[in-house]
Amino acid sequence: MTTLANRRLTIWRAVLLTVAVSLLVTLVAPTASQAAPPDAPASTDSVLVVAPHPADATIMAAGITSQLPSYAAGAGVTIAYMTNNDFDGLPAGADGQDEAVAAQTILGRTEATDLIFLGYPDGYLVDVWNTAEGSPGDPFTAPSTGKTETYAEHGVGGTDWFDYNNPGDVHAPYNKEAMVADMYELIDQRRPDHIFLGGPENLNEDYTTTYDVVDLALGQVIDADPSYGAVVHTTVVWHPDVLLHGTWPQDRDAATPIIEDVLLPSPPAAGKSLAENGLIWAEREEFEIPFAWQSDTDGNPKALAIAANVSQGGLGGFIGRFVHLDEIFWTEYRNFPEISIDDVAVTEGGDLEFTVSRTGALNFAASVTATTSDGTADAGDDYTANPGETVDLAVGEASATFTVTTLSDDIDEADETLTVTLTAPTGNATIDDATGVGTITDDDTAGVTVDEGDGLSVIEGGASDTYTVVLDSEPTANVVVTVSPDAQVTAAPSPLTFTPANWDTAQTVIVTGISDGTDETDPHPGVISHTAASTDANYSGITIADATADVIDATGLTIKVEGLTAGSTGVASMFTASVVEGGNGTVTYAWVVTRGATTVATGIGATLSFTPTAGGMHTVTVTPSDDDGSHAPVATPLNVLTDIEDSIFVLDIIWLADEGITAGCNPPTNDEFCPAKNVTRGQMAAFLVRFLGLTDDGGGNTFTDDDGSVFEDDIAKLAAAGITAGCNPPANDQFCPDNNVTRGQMAAFLVRALNLTDDGGGNTFTDDDGSIFEDDIAKLAAAGITTGCNADGTNFCPDSFVTRGQMAAFIRRAANLP
Numbered sequence: 001m002t003t004l005a006n007r008r009l010t011i012w013r014a015v016l017l018t019v020a021v022s023l024l025v026t027l028v029a030p031t032a033s034q035a036a037p038p039d040a041p042a043s044t045d046s047v048l049v050v051a052p053h054p055a056d057a058t059i060m061a062a063g064i065t066s067q068l069p070s071y072a073a074g075a076g077v078t079i080a081y082m083t084n085n086d087f088d089g090l091p092a093g094a095d096g097q098d099e100a101v102a103a104q105t106i107l108g109r110t111e112a113t114d115l116i117f118l119g120y121p122d123g124y125l126v127d128v129w130n131t132a133e134g135s136p137g138d139p140f141t142a143p144s145t146g147k148t149e150t151y152a153e154h155g156v157g158g159t160d161w162f163d164y165n166n167p168g169d170v171h172a173p174y175n176k177e178a179m180v181a182d183m184y185e186l187i188d189q190r191r192p193d194h195i196f197l198g199g200p201e202n203l204n205e206d207y208t209t210t211y212d213v214v215d216l217a218l219g220q221v222i223d224a225d226p227s228y229g230a231v232v233h234t235t236v237v238w239h240p241d242v243l244l245h246g247t248w249p250q251d252r253d254a255a256t257p258i259i260e261d262v263l264l265p266s267p268p269a270a271g272k273s274l275a276e277n278g279l280i281w282a283e284r285e286e287f288e289i290p291f292a293w294q295s296d297t298d299g300n301p302k303a304l305a306i307a308a309n310v311s312q313g314g315l316g317g318f319i320g321r322f323v324h325l326d327e328i329f330w331t332e333y334r335n336f337p338e339i340s341i342d343d344v345a346v347t348e349g350g351d352l353e354f355t356v357s358r359t360g361a362l363n364f365a366a367s368v369t370a371t372t373s374d375g376t377a378d379a380g381d382d383y384t385a386n387p388g389e390t391v392d393l394a395v396g397e398a399s400a401t402f403t404v405t406t407l408s409d410d411i412d413e414a415d416e417t418l419t420v421t422l423t424a425p426t427g428n429a430t431i432d433d434a435t436g437v438g439t440i441t442d443d444d445t446a447g448v449t450v451d452e453g454d455g456l457s458v459i460e461g462g463a464s465d466t467y468t469v470v471l472d473s474e475p476t477a478n479v480v481v482t483v484s485p486d487a488q489v490t491a492a493p494s495p496l497t498f499t500p501a502n503w504d505t506a507q508t509v510i511v512t513g514i515s516d517g518t519d520e521t522d523p524h525p526g527v528i529s530h531t532a533a534s535t536d537a538n539y540s541g542i543t544i545a546d547a548t549a550d551v552i553d554a555t556g557l558t559i560k561v562e563g564l565t566a567g568s569t570g571v572a573s574m575f576t577a578s579v580v581e582g583g584n585g586t587v588t589y590a591w592v593v594t595r596g597a598t599t600v601a602t603g604i605g606a607t608l609s610f611t612p613t614a615g616g617m618h619t620v621t622v623t624p625s626d627d628d629g630s631h632a633p634v635a636t637p638l639n640v641l642t643d644i645e646d647s648i649f650v651l652d653i654i655w656l657a658d659e660g661i662t663a664g665c666n667p668p669t670n671d672e673f674c675p676a677k678n679v680t681r682g683q684m685a686a687f688l689v690r691f692l693g694l695t696d697d698g699g700g701n702t703f704t705d706d707d708g709s710v711f712e713d714d715i716a717k718l719a720a721a722g723i724t725a726g727c728n729p730p731a732n733d734q735f736c737p738d739n740n741v742t743r744g745q746m747a748a749f750l751v752r753a754l755n756l757t758d759d760g761g762g763n764t765f766t767d768d769d770g771s772i773f774e775d776d777i778a779k780l781a782a783a784g785i786t787t788g789c790n791a792d793g794t795n796f797c798p799d800s801f802v803t804r805g806q807m808a809a810f811i812r813r814a815a816n817l818p
Contacts, residue, residue: 081117184220197210382407
C-alpha cells in the first residue's frame, strides 16, 4: 500500500491526474476500414463515466461525452467524480470542481443534470473503503481538509450526491457503507447501459478503490433487479512506464504524422499481458480519435476541455499529450444475458415453435441467428429449411419465437428430428444453449381397411355383392394383397396391387355365392381372408380383417323382377316382382331406387311405380323377405333418358332401349337419345344388326370406305345378310357410313331385313312416283310399318332424312309384325 507521505509527492499526483490509456469512445461514423467495436454505446444508450478526480474525466471520456445526446433526452452521459481534487486542501477542491464544470461544458454536458460530485477525499479513497460504519474510526477524517463527510458546490442540486438525494444539509460520512450506498443510488437511478472507469490493474489506489466501489454497488443493483445489466469498460491509467521511463504516453512530435504506431504504446510480447498486469493486448477495444481532434487548435473540443484543467497544466502539461491518442479499453460484462433455445415437438404438417429466451439483463436489444439443419428429418421432404434467420429480442423482451414449418406426408414412419443452431449473438449476449431439437411426430399408421358397406349378401349361383380394400397410409414399395375366399364363395380379382401412387384408391372385390346343392341354414357365412406382401416392413405380413358375406342358399327364395331397363324423365316406370321358387310363408318386398349414391324412390309391395326426375343410370333394387327373414336383394338397371319426354316417339325409344338396341347418344353417360337427330347409314347398320341379332360378318372388310368406322363390323354383317349392297352402284364398293339415311333408303333396308313381299297393290303414296324405292315403300306400308309423312297419309317423303326417333318407331312396328 502506498504511504501517506508518498501520496503527497507532487510528481505522483501529477502523474495520477494526467496519465491515461483512455477509455475515449467517439460515436462519429466509422470509416470503411474502421468499424465501431461491437460493445460501443449506441446513440440511444446511456453512459456513466466514473472518475476518481475531475481532470481524469476530461482525458478519459471527452470523445464519448461530446458525441452522445443529453441525459434529459432519454439517453446520454452522466459524469460522476469520486473526489473534488482536494488532496492539496479545500481551495484546490474548489478549483477542481470549477475546472470540471468548465471542461464538461465545452464537451456539451449540462452541470445541473449531467455532473455529479460525490465529494469523498482525494488520495484517501482506500482509507474510506477500509473504514466500516460503526467502527472506532468511523467516519474517516481526511488529513488534507479535515473533512469527515461529503461536500460539493457544483453538479446536480449544487451539492454533493448524498445531500441531493437527502435534502436538508445532510452529507454522507466518510465510510465504506456510505460510499457504496451513494454509488448504488447513482447506478439505480440512472441505470446506465455502459460504465467507464479505471480498472483494478491500476497502480494508484484511488483508481482501484473506485473500481471496487462500482463493482460492489453494481452487483447490489443487479441482485435487486436481475433484468438489469451494464457493459463495464475499464482502462489502465497508472502505468509502470510513467515511473520508470516517463514515456507514457508518447510526446507528440509536431513534425511526425500522427499514426497508431507512434501514439500507442508498444504491445507486449506475444501471449504476455500489458505491463504483465493481466490484460491481453489482442483483446483490447480500440477507438480511433477523429482526425479533427488530433490538434491543439480551438476547433478541437477535447483540446479545449483539457486546457480548461489549468491546475493540471492544461495543454502545456502532461495531460496535453492525450489530445493525440487513440483509446484502448477492455470490456467486462455484468449480468449480461445468456440466450438459449428449447426443444419442441409437433405433429407433421404443423409448425415447430421454438422459444429463444434470455436470462439476465434485458435493457439492451439483442439478437441471434437461427439456422436449421437435418437430423433424421430431411429438408424439403419433412420441413422447410431456414438457412439463417435473425431472431430479435427487443429491450425488456425475455423471449421470442422461431418457427419451422413441417411438411405432412402419408407414410407411416418413425418420428424425425431436425436441429436449430443459434449463432452470432448481439446486444452483449452470449449463447448458453445453442441447439434446439425439433421432433416431427408422425401421424400416419400403416393398415388395410376392408369396407363391407352395409354388409355383404349373395345368393348361391345368383346375385353377387362387392366390398372394397384400401391402404391406410402410403407405402414405400408396392403392397400385394392376396384375396382368399372359403368354399362358400368366390372373390375376384386377386391379388390386389397397391403402389405409392394409388395406395389411397379403393379397389373393389366381387363376391359370388357358390351353388353347392346342399340345403343350408339361410343365411350362412362365406369368409374371405387377406394377406399382404411387400418390401415395406410396415406392410409386410400386416394383419388384415376378413370380409364375411351372408350366403343365401339356392334352395331358398328366388324371385324375378320384370320392368323396363330404360325410361324417360317425367314418364312413369313400372316394376313387378314375383316368386319363381321357394319361399316360406308370405313374401314381402322392399324397393329402393338409387341414382349414384342418392336414393330417389322407395316402396313396398309386389310393384313399384315411380317417375324419374333426372337422367342417367338408375338401379332398382328389391329385397324380398319371407318367414325365414330377409333374402338377397335383386338389382335391375334403369337407364333414364332426359331428352325424350316431349318426343312423340317416347314409347318407341324406351322400347328400343329396353330391348338393348340402343344405349343412348352420348356415351359413356348415355342419359340422352337425341331423337331429333338424323340417323347415319352406319348407325342404321348398328340398329338393324342388334334388332335382327345378326352375327355373320361374311369375312368382314366388305367395303373400302368404312375402315376405322365404329360401325365397320355392323356394316359387314348387314352386307352378309343381303340387306345392303352399297351406296355407289354399279361398283358398290362403298357404304357411305357417315351419310344420313333417307326415308326411301330406310324402306329398302327394312324390306330386305324383314323379307317383305306384299306391296298391297302398289302406288300407296302420291309423292314416290318415279322413286327407285317406290316398290319398297309400298311393301313397308302394306306391312303397317309406315302410314306416311303427312296427316292424311298421302305422302311418304322418300327423300327426307330419317330421325333417330322415327327410326325407333319403324323398328318397333317391325318387331310387332305377325
